Amino acid sequence: MxxxxxxxxxxxxxxxxxxxxxxxxxxxxxxxxxxxxxxxxxxxxxxxxxxxxxxxxxxxxxxxxxxxxxxxxxxxxxxxxxxxxxxxxxxxxxxxxxxxxxxxxxxxxxxxxxxxxxxxxxxxxxxxxxxxxxxxxxxxxxxxxxxxxxxxxAAQQDGEVYSSSRVRALLEKGELAEANRILGRPWEIAGTVEHGDKRGRELGYPTANVALTDFQIPKFGIYAVRCEIDGSLHDGVASLGIRPTFANQTGVKLEVYLFDFSGDLYGREMRVAFHAFLRPELKYEGPEALKTQIAADVRDAKKVLQGG
The missing domain is CATH 3.40.50.620 (HUPs)
Structure with a gap:
């Protein structure tokens, strides 16, 4: 095309x-x-x-x-x-x-x-x-x-007219499944992988920090995602929000942990397709509690992405 x-x-x-x-x-x-x-x-x-x-x-x-x-x-x-x-x-x-x-x-x-x-x-x-x-x-x-x-x-609808504003409102409420139905596909964000503060690596879950530009920000939380890098697909779990467990955090971050990838992603383009909303963003007492929760999020994301 x-x-x-x-x-x-x-x-x-x-x-x-x-x-x-x-x-x-x-x-x-x-x-x-x-x-x-x-x-x-x-x-x-x-x-x-x-x-x-x-x-x-x-x-x-x-x-x-x-x-x-x-x-x-x-x-x-x-x-x-x-x-x-x-x-x-x-x-x-x-x-x-x-x-x-x-x-x-x-x-x-x-x-x-x-x-x-x-x-x-x-x-x-x-x-x-x-x-x-x-x-x-x-x-x-x-x-x-x-x-x-x-x-x-004529207007295309299912009781309510399909529109971009309707999709945006659904994403803001965390109603990803309904937003994806209206889109006819998983909603996605595309961006460049940037350097972060390496907290994920310290917890045993190294993450790719994807730059957010002019994209709609969905509800803060944890998502099951499927990412494309240079034409290859990788399943993962993503955190989108302000990371309230850690002090002195500024700005909204999209951090993606890929299940089957190792290597340098800095400066590369990544497409992150959001398949399921797993849970809202929460604040934990410390890194160990967060690490335990991340392990549970990984299990839940794998179950969703594998159709379980």
């Missing part, structure tokens, strides 16, 4: 594509309905299948002080969309120029002129243009001027 970072010099082979437009944060079941529609419409027309999203997320642009909220990295989105059959992902730079475009300018200059789209797929609540002035009815009207077809996909 091709990952494009700008509408400039858009590949001629992709012109006429059927494109879904949206933020696609998490690529949850609602987003997957849009992707399925793109694939269906593209097959009818023998056209490329495209997803158009925005980087940074518009919320980060308009409210830069927002706490971390992203459900996935762009690389994660690209991998999942490729698995779903998408040919190319266009990550449009969301800047003052794009934010200031009127709905007419967005359709005329971006969708029609720069991209030459043949058909557009959006969700029922899609808005676009400066001050979110455009809706799906306006999109149909403006696209018709350029012979661009439009399909609006």
């Amino acid at each position: 091709r990952l494009l970072r700008s509408a400039e010099s858009f590949p001629p082979a992709l012109r006429g594509a059927v494109a879904a437009i949206g933020n696609f944060d998490g690529v949850h079941l609602g987003h997957r309905a849009l992707v399925a529609t793109v694939c269906t419409e593209a097959a009818k027309r023998n056209r490329p299948r495209l997803v158009m999203t925005f980087e940074p997320h518009p919320r980060r642009f308009f409210v830069p002080s927002s706490p971390p909220f992203r459900l996935d990295a762009l690389s994660t989105r690209a991998r999942i969309l490729e698995q779903l059959g998408i040919d190319a992902l266009l990550a449009m730079p969301f800047d003052a120029r794009l934010a200031g475009q009127s709905p007419e300018e967005f359709v005329d200059h971006v969708l029609a002129e720069a991209l030459g789209l043949g058909h557009v797929v959006v969700g029922y609540d899609f808005t676009f243009g400066k001050a979110r002035a455009g809706d799906t009815a306006m999109l149909r009207e403006l696209c018709a001027r350029h012979d661009i077809g439009v399909t609006v996909v």
Whole structure:
């Protein structure tokens, strides 16, 4: 799959594509309905299948002080969309120029002129243009001027509409199983392994400290995880929180103990997929009590990951 970072010099082979437009944060079941529609419409027309999203997320642009909220990295989105059959992902730079475009300018200059789209797929609540002035009815009207077809996909729900905000709320409450169901996969964090204070090694459980960037922070606690490093998978248990047992701790940490790995991970990229929430973060009387609990957490994580 091709990952494009700008509408400039858009590949001629992709012109006429059927494109879904949206933020696609998490690529949850609602987003997957849009992707399925793109694939269906593209097959009818023998056209490329495209997803158009925005980087940074518009919320980060308009409210830069927002706490971390992203459900996935762009690389994660690209991998999942490729698995779903998408040919190319266009990550449009969301800047003052794009934010200031009127709905007419967005359709005329971006969708029609720069991209030459043949058909557009959006969700029922899609808005676009400066001050979110455009809706799906306006999109149909403006696209018709350029012979661009439009399909609006109805809300996907199970009593409650699937949404990225719903997934975020579930993660904050520690309801990982339900969040993963709506995502259609285990939620994951991707980051670089950094140097830590080596406390895990002192306890007999050396951990990889994964850098947290703009990701949504789930409920503090212990998780059963499956990690990917350079294409290989490793089961483990992760602690996410502020480590209240130890004094003078600052900031939220993600520490991962891998069951079957030994070696230097510093500076390497790791994908941490969260499979189960085991327990909340707790404060212990000292290192020995914590060490005993870690041993129990390892047993519980192995049981979950092995399907026991």
